[in-house]
Amino acid sequence: MEFYAVLLPIFFIFGVGYVGEKTLKIDTKPISTMSVYLMSPVLAFSVFYETEFNSDYLMMTIYALVLVFGIIAIVYIVGRIRGYSSNKTCGMILSSAFMNNGNYGTPLVLFAFGVPALHYAVILLVIQQMIMATVGIYVAAKGSSEGGSSKDTLKKVIRVPIMYGAMLGVLFHFLHLPISETMMEAIKLVGNAAIPTVMLVLGMQLAKISLKNIQIQRLSFALLLRLIVSPLLAWSMTLILPVDDLVKQLMIVLAATPSAANTTLYALQYGTDPDFVSSATLVTTVASLITLPIVLSLV
16 A cells, blocks of 8 residues: 555646646646756756766666667567557657656655665666656657658757756766855756656646547557566666666666656657657556556565
8 A cells, every 4th residue: 555655646746737737728838848948957957966976877877778779679670560650659669668767766666675775766867867868859859740850850959958957967066066055945946846847747638638549559569668578678687787686676666667757748849649658658657556566576
């Protein structure tokens, strides 16, 4: 029961966005734009400014990159075989390659493994945010309904300021540039608003989905990749990477978390199959209530 108590706040925020859209008919596009261009870079700055970098980053980075690109490779192969368009292929990638290790995985780790494991969860959260801010945005821009060349896609990635916020945070960290306590509180106030805003947008987007239009075959494939293939891939990496048992357990559990909420925001921002990505996020989140307890018992 404690496991489900941890997830209740997450579903509550989704529900607030869902009810808001159903009753007020809110336009989600400007809200997602505000989160991407205003809140997220400030969040990235605060995270990187306060993070203590160490050797764990290397192993966790290898793990995160192999996990993401492994799923991307599978989607591309299946997409080519089935003749998916670029929009559908990129939508599949957004819905299956990126795990929700932030507002879902971090409290889960705290509940299941305690405070000592939280440090590693935060490390992975930072790395995942970097990957999503580059690879995730590139995929979303590449699959944009507007189309465009690779050069145009890269320009879209460059224009997203979250990377600059992260780099500025790293610069301030290593140069030991001081920030007053009151200014840091203001920075965190803006940055911390990013995560609940993304979750509200997801709830609003879910309210627009018609169950009649859900593509069962693609959704089942995304579910399989996100909740089964991903933790199996993570388990195979734990056999090779030189990390302790606690980190190995975290790698497997976090790989089994549902689709990242940020992917819905990116899909909405660039018009990359947003209904499918939103529905995949919802379905993987609900299905994880069954699969995650099983993974936790195995590790």
